[in-house]
Amino acid sequence: MEFPAGGKMGRAKVWQGKRGGVALWGIEKDEYFDRAQLYGEGGGDYPDSLERFNFFARAAVELARYIEPTPELIQVNDWHAGLVPAYVRALGLPMKTLFTIHNLRYQGEFPPQDFRKLDLPEGIFRPEGLEFFGKLNLLKGAITLSDAVNTVSPTYAREIQQKEHGCGLHEVLREKGKWLSGILNGIDEEVWNPARDGELKKNFRRGNLAGRLECRVALEREMGLEPANGRPIFGMVTRVVQEKGVDLVLGAGREMVQQGGRLVILGAGDPALEKALTGLAAKHPKQIVVRTGYDEGLARRIFGGCDFFLMPSRSEPCGLTQMYAMRYGAIPVVGDVGGLHDTVEDWNPGKKAGTGLRFEPTEKGMRGALSRALALWDTP
Known part of the structure; x- marks a missing residue:
């Protein structure tokens, strides 16, 4: 698959499969993602993080254009996929976007001049888009440009609209109004099952401890x-x-x-x-x-x-x-x-x-x- 990315033509390998009757699509780009760690090493992000995740977001949007029938909704998670809503809007695509916040502290902030590395019109770098107090902020942009926002618990959804927990974005989040919600995470009780966990000295279950x-x-x-x-x-x-x-x-x-x-x-x-x-x-x-x-x-x-x-x-x-x-x-x-x-x-x-x-x-x-x-x- 080829598409514009970072001012040049990007190329990615696409994988397709099925599991449990669900179609799965994967994007492969070893140059960006075949690394020792996912986000960075030594406690910080990789220096080319913006380039990596710009490529990933653009590739995901191009893939959504290719899939038939056309997806009605794209759900994106955290700032690393935060450019997806911007590309959906810039390209005039029909699908809606849902942005999911897992931790508001990590926002994907970059210097304003880095906006030129993206394949987006200048008009998106504004307070109603990706700009936040003079910086390029991918998480803030995803909040403002997505159709709806959710996070991983009802209480956290309320907390992040307050200054104490809002990490500077509380007013931006309040503006989403009814389009901000919290859906409680859960765990896979088959994966986390003391009755069958091979790491335990002795298995046990409720009623027999x-x-x-x-x-x-x-x-x-x-x-x-x-x-x-x-x-x-x-x-x-x-x-x-x-x-x-x-x-x-x-x-x-x-x-x-x-x-x-x-x-x-x-x-x-x-x-x-x-x-x-x-x-x-x-x-x-x-x-x-x-x-x-x-x-x-x-x-x-x-x-x-x-x-x-x-x-x-x-x-x-x-x-x-x-x-x-x-x-x-x-x-x-x-x-x-x-x-x-x-x-x-x-x-x-x-x-x-x-x-x-x-x-x-x-x-x-x-x-x-x-x-x-x-x-x-x-x-x-």
């Missing part, structure tokens, strides 16, 4: 935790960044240890936070263990072996790990934001109802939540 006790003991041994001391294990599988509230663990974690709790953390991200966490673990080697990086097998064993799952996020569009944890029988202890509010029902001791513990994502709130969790553990 004997295997989970074996998973708990196995996690203690694998992590080198103080064994079977009658105190709970708290688990975390997370990006190690401030947004995820990891810094809150540094203060509250010490108090948890003093009360006999154990903590297992798996994640990677901010080097300074990683260093602080590993330093905390070094002071409490039998009670706190930190593994940097990501290992899906270990993540599954943490879900299946911890008693409480910590997710002290300051912002969370939806979150999936709290749902994985609940699926595997761990009680989530979460910041009361975004999709965490929508997926975790706060425990009400009077009604004996709830699926976890929610708290304001501050150090005080975190300490209170850990105290509630430990009190719940000690309640027969």
Whole structure:
């Protein structure tokens, strides 16, 4: 397939297939996408990110023109596909566009002169289009130029219209009015199934949790935790960044240890936070263990072996790990934001109802939540 891209003719290989009766189309361009990482290396984007994703957006639109019958709707996800609505409008195509926001913090901002690298008319670089405070902003442009916008939870859809969570785009989002909505994410319960998960020491299911006790003991041994001391294990599988509230663990974690709790953390991200966490673990080697990086097998064993799952996020569009944890029988202890509010029902001791513990994502709130969790553990 050939098409204009970046001021020259672009060429991409197109793959077609079917799965479950659904037609699938793939775009191949090794020059841009056969790389070690998807978005970038060393914590940043690849330097040619605009060129890469401009090519991808234009290729997707050209493919939509080719498919018969012509698609009625193109759904695009995050800023990386954010130029699709602009190309649909510029080319006068009949299909509608739906833009889905997974995380508003990542916006695809570039210098204004980079607009010339795109194959779009100058009139689209304006406040009603791709321009935002003098910069080229792909996420903002997708919001304004798409027919409708949705995000991954109802609470996050409300939050991002407020200054505190709007990442500078709250007023732009408010202007979408009824065309902005939140649809709650979900998980594949066959993929995340403790009854068949080969990574677990022993499989288990609702109504028969004997295997989970074996998973708990196995996690203690694998992590080198103080064994079977009658105190709970708290688990975390997370990006190690401030947004995820990891810094809150540094203060509250010490108090948890003093009360006999154990903590297992798996994640990677901010080097300074990683260093602080590993330093905390070094002071409490039998009670706190930190593994940097990501290992899906270990993540599954943490879900299946911890008693409480910590997710002290300051912002969370939806979150999936709290749902994985609940699926595997761990009680989530979460910041009361975004999709965490929508997926975790706060425990009400009077009604004996709830699926976890929610708290304001501050150090005080975190300490209170850990105290509630430990009190719940000690309640027969």
